[in-house]
Amino acid sequence: MMTNTQDIQFSKEAMEKVQKIISRYPSDRKKSALIPILHIAQAEFDGWLSPQTMDYVASILNIQSIEVYEVASFYSMFNLEPVGNCLIEVCRTSSCWLCGAEDIIDHIENKLGISVGETTPDGMFTLKAVECLGSCGTAPMMQVGADYHENLTIEKVDNLFDQFRNENKKSRYC
């Protein structure tokens, strides 16, 4: 069922980006723009994709809502539930594990008082453990929104979190 999408609108700048992306594909293949547009939507609307946001994207591309849902639910970068201002994703696959990723995850859990998959009560941080992000030579690492932080040590993590708190940081998604 279509949800009312009247309240959801891209900003002028975002809409310009969306139109530019759509122009990259043959006119009968606009659906190709779906994934890039979902990234823009996530960046515009608090770091996650609500059903209303997805319906809005469907209306822009003139496709069925289900075509957006099935794609959004397939790719791990799309958040289908609200996330904290700062989305912290720590890699835990082989090379990062070999270089101490679990100590980093433990430390962040203790520091924030939450477990992997949870958001702090103040809505500031969401912590996730993720699979290989292509940073194996600079392990361990974490991604915060679109930003890579590599060669992590406990001390480096502490400094980063101090910085995030001081800046009242909101993740940048694209």
Added chain:
Amino acid sequence: MSKKLLLKNDHIPGINTLATYKENGGYAVLTNALKNLSPDAIVEEVKKSGLRGRGGAGFPTGMKWSFLAKPEGVPRYLVCNADESEPGTFKDRYLMERIPHLLVEGMILSSFALGANTSYIYIRGEYFYVANILEKAIDEAYQAGYLGKNILGTGFNLDLYVQVGAGAYICGEETALLESLEGKRGNPRIKPPFPAVAGLYGCPTVVNNVETIAAVVPIIEMGGEEYAKIGIGKSTGTKLISASGHINKPGVYEIELGLPVEEFIYSEEWCGGIRGGRKMKAVVAGGSSVPILPTELILKTVNGEPRLMSYESLGDGGFISGTMLGSGGFIVMDEETSIVKNLYTFSRFYHHESCGQCSPCREGIGWMERILEKILDGRGTLADIDLLWDIQSKIEGKTICPLGEAAAWPVAAAIRHFRPEFEAYVTNPDSIKDIKHYYRLKN
């Protein structure tokens, strides 16, 4: 053996800009080729070079190009696979970040050779900042007349775009990548038809890895025959190796194929030996999906010959005693590493990344992950080890795409070469300290 073709200029400040890239000879190969070579002549040089796909499969690039169907009035596409997601692999990221114009130049050259007028670089979503670097390089190339209409007055038109993915290892499989590029879930297609006949939007399409396309530039510069003299046997040219794990100098290295593995690991020029002066236990030489080998087999073949960094030498002995060059994701493990735990991270990875189309992969990898979890938790039995072996053998070869094999091979190799370690976990679980904490297991 430090022959450099791709990374010869990576240390030059500002090499990511068009101006500096050009000052160092950039776009000269393209300019010369567009004016003096026919598309077929470029394909011929690539064939002669012996270049093999650098994404992992190692299929001859010139042959792949020659399969491209050319029906009248139907557009053809070149798609660059920059979805680098194989654990242990980060070379394409380095190349695109440092020398984006090398990829752009390679894309224009290859598009010209294949007769493509629209080309895409599909990059994994997490590499957002790299996508921005590429976009900037492409903008510069448009302004300089290397992209767009009537390039350098030759009449050749090309539009080049970057497309970001959104977190799915499977989109590195070329037909899944094409599905994703069409705005769909990344479900691999049943082949045939191959992309060379029916790829993007049902049109003939070539999908090549970043490093493969970048290598076309030096190949056309020196000629295919000269390129084929570099390397060893059928492993021609140079290869980017992503070195990680317990080594002193992790990073991306360009090696001439044929370099001895031992030299690569221990020489100061490359990995610089094992961290903390420890001994080496095992190596995953070509990304997470290739068989792990213990020290004695990665350094020497069963015949006692030194193992070389080449497709043939790493493959010597088949899967009984050999492995694969794969993507060049070279993960080194020291003597204190638990092979079982490392394998668990691989199975967890593949379970997470299965697209879910084929039951053996969707269900089987989850079973393997849970059995490994059980073994690590000290609740395993000897029969579980046999069960793991049985499951992996029933995934291999029974799925639409190679993700099934990619998940099965590491399990088979770990048991083949390190079975006593699995048995120790099972027969003496008390020896495993604090495993629940260490592995973040429930209970």
